[in-house]
Amino acid sequence: xxxxxxxxYQFTSSIEQxxxxxxxxxxxxxxxxxxxxxxxxxxxxxxxxxxNEWWDGxxxxxxxxxxxxxxxxxxxxxxxxxTTVTWTLKEGSDGTVHLHFDQTxxxxxxxxxxxxxxxxxxxxxQMGEQLEKVLAEL
Numbered sequence: 001x002x003x004x005x006x007x008x009y010q011f012t013s014s015i016e017q018x019x020x021x022x023x024x025x026x027x028x029x030x031x032x033x034x035x036x037x038x039x040x041x042x043x044x045x046x047x048x049x050x051x052n053e054w055w056d057g058x059x060x061x062x063x064x065x066x067x068x069x070x071x072x073x074x075x076x077x078x079x080x081x082x083t084t085v086t087w088t089l090k091e092g093s094d095g096t097v098h099l100h101f102d103q104t105x106x107x108x109x110x111x112x113x114x115x116x117x118x119x120x121x122x123x124x125x126q127m128g129e130q131l132e133k134v135l136a137e138l
Contacts (some may be wrong), residue, residue: 003102005121009128011097018097019069027097027136041065
């Protein structure tokens with residue numbers, strides 16, 4: 001399946017630090033939102049942020065795959081839309097960590113809405129910038 005949102009990030013932090021930022025609930029809260037995440041397949045959790053007039057601020061999720069420190073995948077159910085988020089980590093020969101992000105499964109109705117996929121891409125780009133700042137503080 002072709003990814004609806006696909007982004008690549010590069011970090012000079014260790015692969016262990018990047019993995020920790022993806023899987024430690026407290027660290028996740030610094031760059032995504034409050035959560036009760038645990039890196040355990042089948043664990044159901046939520047991301048929570050301030051609601052607004054269009055959205056209740058809750059993302060329901062379930063961990064689908066944990067392959068430390070190379071791959072993490074979970075569902076992302078919000079506003080009636082169910083997608084899958086997958087993070088893939090690779091360590092370059094120079095020690096740089098290449099982090100690839102995919103979000104798949106948007107409905108055709110959502111894809112047809114002007115700006116919907118662009119909005120998701122923008123939001124994940126912003127979160128990636130926050131992740132970079134969090135990693136710089138470690």
